Amino acid sequence: MRPTVHDIAAKAGVSLATVDRVLNGRPGVRAVTRARVEEAIERLGYVRDVAAANLAKGRVYPLVFIIPEGENPFMRGLEAEARLAATRSSLERTRIAIVHVPPFDADALVTAIDAAIADGVAGIAAVAVDAPAVAAAIGRARAAGIAFVTLVSDLAVSVRDHFCGVDNVAAGRTAGSLMARFLGARPGPVAVLAGSMLVRDHRERLEGFCAVMADAGGARRVLDVLEGQDDPERARALVGQCLAVHPELAGIYSLGAGNAGLIAALEAAGRSDVCVIAHELTEPTRAGLESGLVDAVLNQDAGHEVRSAVRVLRAKADGLPVIAEQERIRIDIFIKENLPPPLDDTGSARTAEA
Amino acid sequence: MRPTVHDIAAKAGVSLATVDRVLNGRPGVRAVTRARVEEAIERLGYVRDVAAANLAKGRVYPLVFIIPEGENPFMRGLEAEARLAATRSSLERTRIAIVHVPPFDADALVTAIDAAIADGVAGIAAVAVDAPAVAAAIGRARAAGIAFVTLVSDLAVSVRDHFCGVDNVAAGRTAGSLMARFLGARPGPVAVLAGSMLVRDHRERLEGFCAVMADAGGARRVLDVLEGQDDPERARALVGQCLAVHPELAGIYSLGAGNAGLIAALEAAGRSDVCVIAHELTEPTRAGLESGLVDAVLNQDAGHEVRSAVRVLRAKADGLPVIAEQERIRIDIFIKENLPPPLDDTGSARTAEA
DNA sequence: AAATTTCTGATTTACGTACATCAGAAAAGC
DNA sequence: GCTTTTCTGATGTACGTAAATCAGAAATTT
Structure with a gap:
């Protein structure tokens, strides 16, 4: 059995009240006595029972x-x-x-x-x-x-x-690395769809992505950032326009939200050949993975x-x-094949864990 | 404040003992009384305080x-x-x-x-x-x-x-899908290094991997499984031999352990061009990702x-x-860019979590 | 109706800790 | 040596639940 405050009191030859004073940093204990109690705590390997403590307070x-x-x-x-x-x-x-x-x-x-x-x-x-x-x-x-x-x-x-x-610079680098591997030798520039450069996570992802793209064999060209304000409608318009202007577009990195619009634009243009990497496993990105329009999704577990x-x-x-x-x-990577089954309404729980 | 057993007793007009009997499924309560108590529990939205309960028992x-x-x-x-x-x-x-x-x-x-x-x-x-x-x-x-x-x-x-x-069939499929994408149009067969066909996880991974490989554009050839018994030395020998016999080998899927041997064999043969996908983020596979010899690692979080x-x-x-x-x-995918920093000796905790 | 069984109430102790009170002991100041 | 201050012990209550006991009420059987 685990040692309790009583065991400490007995071991140190003091009363429960004194042990309590030491444990909770209350005044009224001589230095020598405090040392004796602390030694007893140490030797017994006492750990406060948090459940009982919370219950009490x-x-x-x-x-x-x-x-x-x-x-x-x-x-x-x-x-x-x-x-x-x-x-x-x-x-x-x-x-x-x-x-x-x-x-x-x-x-x-x-x-x-x-x-x-x-x-x-x-x-x-x-x-x-x-x-x-x-x-x-x-x-x-x-x-x-x-x-x-x-x-x-x-x-x-x-x-x-x-x-x-998550470490958003690393997330951007991961996206860049996957994009480079998925595209292989295929030529063509890549576009970036962001929400707003006012939030640091979007800026950091962009930074990481561009760093890898500049490095990647042949220094692939990254087009000017499309700022969609995380709004599906604006995203749809921006991506649609981009696809029209750049028919040779090889990939799109969507580092913010508004992915429903991105997917709608791709569908409208019939461009399932474009390599798409998006963030956050939500309904639109999940559907995109399943339909094959989205190639990979980087996710941070909100829970x-x-x-x-x-x-x-x-x-x-x-x-x-x-x-x-x-x-x-951690930064989770999802592709079609390791997609977790969708949660029902009750959602997940604990810790736990994890 | 949350309702307690006392509140239930008051609400239902019974004693604490009766509430206790209902809550813990003990005998000695008439059906009508039990129903009254259960209704009070329901209406008050009572949830047992697990901390206090564990403390008590x-x-x-x-x-x-x-x-x-x-x-x-x-x-x-x-x-x-x-x-x-x-x-x-x-x-x-x-x-x-x-x-x-x-x-x-x-x-x-x-x-x-x-x-x-x-x-x-x-x-x-x-x-x-x-x-x-x-x-x-x-x-x-x-x-x-x-x-x-x-x-x-x-x-x-x-x-x-x-x-x-994890769902090991899905893990095998994920490995297959990544392998197919990473290899792209590159020709050549792929090898599979397993531990033993006596354990179900290895069999299931193989099954998922082969299913995707058979599907993948051009039905890539999968060589006979190498059974390394999760032993690095045997794995090294088997892979070394395989590389010698099949110089055109494009990829290796290591679905078990013994990856230190796999990497040693690749290094010895100077074959950093082979696409390698392995399981479990451990010291050897982490080192392999960092050095570029390993392209992706599928991981199950042991914690x-x-x-x-x-x-x-x-x-x-x-x-x-x-x-x-x-x-x-979940099945985690790691590539070089989203590798979590190595843990110190204290390791992680909770749950927690997580 | 009496005896028996089955249910219910009241009460108590316990779990391990926090916190408060009060009395007594030891140390310090004069 | 006496007072004052500082420390310590003893004791009790509380937190919310579990579990046990015993007495009394209600229902069932005889």
């Missing part, structure tokens, strides 16, 4: 997730995962609220952050827009003792406590990101360290 | 993981994850023991299973060898009320409670598998249902 952690609204399917999936976490959260003495803001809107994000600060939450997770006003708002939150993590898209390292998302964000925010709120290694989010 | 679940010994790096990684789970397990009132058996040895596996039954464990997870004697032993375990899950390699569905591993196995075994031991959807293990 009955503390709750109010957290807020700030997520862009609109029809971006990845964001909707992220929200679904956050809601799932919210239902589970009462079991973990965490209360999760979800707040919507317009996408790519720094002012709205600032307002939402300030509202959360006023609410006195313990932690905030937000899909960040890269703007000075946002950094300032996050500074206010952290000054108020509120933990802050960026979700999916990052900011400068010094601004937030942690980033829950992992949400769960990691909750863990990190709680740890920060408790002043505990975060093991960066175990919070790293 | 103090039950421990002794589990056994039966893992092949030898130098197979994937199996060693699996064991490391199991050990990690074991250290964490005391926090979750689970005690995990690890038992070694020689690889591909049905008799040894049977002996280990029977020993675990004699020990009176609550659940067993094993990397299964596909043999009738093994199925019989598992039958004995389950007859004794012991939960049994297969790990990595499966058996017939009816034999075990659950399978913690996810172990954590899933623990969850499933505990659920089965408690007679709870398993949500298959959320226990599905």
